[in-house]
Amino acid sequence: MKAHSTQEAWNIANEIFPTDYEKDEESSQRAGYPIYRSTAEGRYYDYICDLNNRLEVNLADGNRSINIWIESSSDESTSEGVEAMHAAKELGKSISPLFDPEIYTEVTLVVDGSKWNPNETEKKVYEGLKRDESWLASDLVASYCDNNGIRWGVIKGLHIQHYEHGKDGENGGHFVVTAYVGKRTDEGKVKA
Numbered sequence: 001m002k003a004h005s006t007q008e009a010w011n012i013a014n015e016i017f018p019t020d021y022e023k024d025e026e027s028s029q030r031a032g033y034p035i036y037r038s039t040a041e042g043r044y045y046d047y048i049c050d051l052n053n054r055l056e057v058n059l060a061d062g063n064r065s066i067n068i069w070i071e072s073s074s075d076e077s078t079s080e081g082v083e084a085m086h087a088a089k090e091l092g093k094s095i096s097p098l099f100d101p102e103i104y105t106e107v108t109l110v111v112d113g114s115k116w117n118p119n120e121t122e123k124k125v126y127e128g129l130k131r132d133e134s135w136l137a138s139d140l141v142a143s144y145c146d147n148n149g150i151r152w153g154v155i156k157g158l159h160i161q162h163y164e165h166g167k168d169g170e171n172g173g174h175f176v177v178t179a180y181v182g183k184r185t186d187e188g189k190v191k192a
Contacts, residue, residue, distance in 0.1 A: 001068045006082050009055045009068045016057050016066060021042055023086065036086075104157075104180035105150065107141055114165050114172040129175045136162060141179045153184030 003009035027035040027055040030047070039047040045060035057066040091169070112119070113126030128136045137160050145152040157180040165171035 001066060003070050005069050006070055009070050010082055010085065012068050012154050013048055013057050016059075017046070018059070019046065020089075021048060022089065023045075026084050051177060069146070076172065088190060100128065102182055104182050105142060106178065107150075108146060108176065108178045111140070111142060111175040112172075112176065113174055126172075129160065130162070130173075131176075134158075137175075138178045138179070140177060145181055150181060151184045152181045154182040158179045 001012065003012055011134050017038075019038045021036040021038050022036045024037040027047075033052070034050040036048040036050070037044065040046075043060070045058070047058050049058070051057040053069075053070055055064075055068040057068065058064070059066070070149065111129060112122055113130070117123060125140060127137055137158055138155050141155055141158070142152065157178070159178045161176045161178075162173060163176070165174040
């Protein structure tokens with residue numbers, strides 16, 4: 001198997017390799033080159049050897065060894081990219097989030113302003129959004145949640161996208177409103 005860059009070789013290895021992996025410092029030191037071993041239980045003998053001009057993917061099931069040859073010259077920025085990729089995997093194990101993780105429900109609504117829509121209420125909201133009255137979108141999401149049993153505490157990531165119908169919008173259009181809703185607990189706090 002061949003790759004045109006170190007990064008492409010690692011991308012191929014990531015598609016082949018069945019689990020997450022991390023650098024095995026002890027094995028790497030003994031071998032004299034980096035060895036990345038599976039982190040999954042019972043998969044110790046699944047590993048990747050970084051041999052500079054190729055990656056050797058070793059899989060215990062079927063006793064397979066797959067070589068991914070790197071045909072281009074060693075590009076410093078690609079090498080740095082691969083190092084950064086491994087550093088990001090390592091950092092993900094110990095980094096602390098700035099805020100506690102929260103669970104959100106994505107709500108996506110469509111406001112139809114086409115000339116064929118008989119719903120006058122919907123058309124009024126469409127026209128307001130068309131006038132850049134974006135506050136209507138959060139009111140719409142809040143009302144939707146209230147009327148559909150979603151106990152919301154916060155609305156974040158509000159996104160409004162307009163689509164015209166017809167070449168120049170002569171048939172009206174529609175808005176897609178997307179928001180992330182944090183659920184409210186019984187104590188009135190946003191549920192994490």
